[in-house]
Amino acid sequence: MAPAFPSGDDRADFGTGGHRQFSFHDIVLRNRLTALVVDGVDFCRLVEQGFLRSCGLETQGVNNGDAAVELIASGAKFDLIIIDMFLPVMDGLETTRRIRALGERCKIVGVSAYIGENDREAFLAAGGDVFSEKPVSPEVLIPILRELDGQYSNI
Amino acid sequence: MARRMLDASNQGLLLQFWLATSSLSKGKTRMDRNRLQHQAASMRRSLFDQGYLDEPFIQLEELQDDASPNFVQEIVTLFYTDSARLIQNIEHALNSRPIDFDKLDDYMHQFKGSSSSIRAKKVTNECTVFREYCSAENAEGCMRSFQQVKQDYAILRRKLEVYLQMVRQAAVSQKA
Numbered sequence: 001m002a003p004a005f006p007s008g009d010d011r012a013d014f015g016t017g018g019h020r021q022f023s024f025h026d027i028v029l030r031n032r033l034t035a036l037v038v039d040g041v042d043f044c045r046l047v048e049q050g051f052l053r054s055c056g057l058e059t060q061g062v063n064n065g066d067a068a069v070e071l072i073a074s075g076a077k078f079d080l081i082i083i084d085m086f087l088p089v090m091d092g093l094e095t096t097r098r099i100r101a102l103g104e105r106c107k108i109v110g111v112s113a114y115i116g117e118n119d120r121e122a123f124l125a126a127g128g129d130v131f132s133e134k135p136v137s138p139e140v141l142i143p144i145l146r147e148l149d150g151q152y153s154n155i
Numbered sequence: 156m157a158r159r160m161l162d163a164s165n166q167g168l169l170l171q172f173w174l175a176t177s178s179l180s181k182g183k184t185r186m187d188r189n190r191l192q193h194q195a196a197s198m199r200r201s202l203f204d205q206g207y208l209d210e211p212f213i214q215l216e217e218l219q220d221d222a223s224p225n226f227v228q229e230i231v232t233l234f235y236t237d238s239a240r241l242i243q244n245i246e247h248a249l250n251s252r253p254i255d256f257d258k259l260d261d262y263m264h265q266f267k268g269s270s271s272s273i274r275a276k277k278v279t280n281e282c283t284v285f286r287e288y289c290s291a292e293n294a295e296g297c298m299r300s301f302q303q304v305k306q307d308y309a310i311l312r313r314k315l316e317v318y319l320q321m322v323r324q325a326a327v328s329q330k331a
Contacts (some may be wrong), residue, residue: 005216006196113268
């Protein structure tokens with residue numbers, strides 16, 4: 001049995017004045033979605049995959065850009081790719097460019113521990129869709145997942 | 156040294172906690188089990204209030220379930236392993252002459268990514284300060300900031316271990 005973490009008033013509002021922020025459990029997917037996480041730090045990749053799985057996605061993880069490009073080139077299909085901009089050997093920008101050059105049109109979210117002035121523009125120019133500071137939050141991810149799941153189709 | 160890292164309020168919590176577990180081992184009451192859970196919650200609250208963790212840390216706890224019963228301990232252990240490696244790399248880079256500030260920046264970039272992913276607030280903030288010194292190639296500033304990073308990390312690690320031990324004990328008490 002998994003140890004139960006404390007519940008109660010210290011979970012109530014995340015310090016936001018009584019308004020509870022998004023949780024990764026606030027989404028129920030109607031479709032089977034898949035995601036690839038590209039992050040060179042094992043711990044970060046595990047956390048990111050954990051969040052996606054808790055939302056109901058099937059996930060795969062790789063620790064460098066070359067492996068990500070090879071996976072896509074081999075025909076693997078994903079609805080979502082999360083790429084850390086800081087990767088060993090081939091950085092996240094180049095990885096994004098090469099994935100797009102293969103004709104892959106899925107949603108690509110770029111994440112970075114630091115966001116510089118031109119980082120977002122560079123990522124969008126490389127073919128990325130959404131750029132976020134690490135760690136990627138439910139507020140950023142859940143609307144993307146709902147869109148991918150077609151939950152906005154009636155809007 | 157570990158005891159010095161626990162401030163007075165946390166030492167008080169820890170003492171109450173050990174008294175409660177001790178009474179539990181003698182076969183006591185639901186009240187003791189509730190007290191353990193309450194104390195674990197208080198310890199976590201103090202981690203938030205003292206700025207060592209950000210409240211979205213709770214999102215990580217919510218990933219633990221019967222399918223992944225040790226998820227939090229696994230990621231925390233991996234965080235310690237990654238952090239130890241990066242701290243060693245940064246120390247080595249700071250002791251090299253001349254200092255390679257690009258390499259330093261790369262290591263700290265990774266460390267900030269890790270610490271932000273576990274919602275380690277103080278450590279993450281100090282990583283940002285370090286990076287500013289690094290960008291300015293201010294070696295003395297980097298060294299001072301890095302001392303703070305290491306201190307904040309060591310305290311966080313010690314408090315987190317205490318908290319997770321409390322959670323485990325509270326879980327054991329529920330089975331009793």
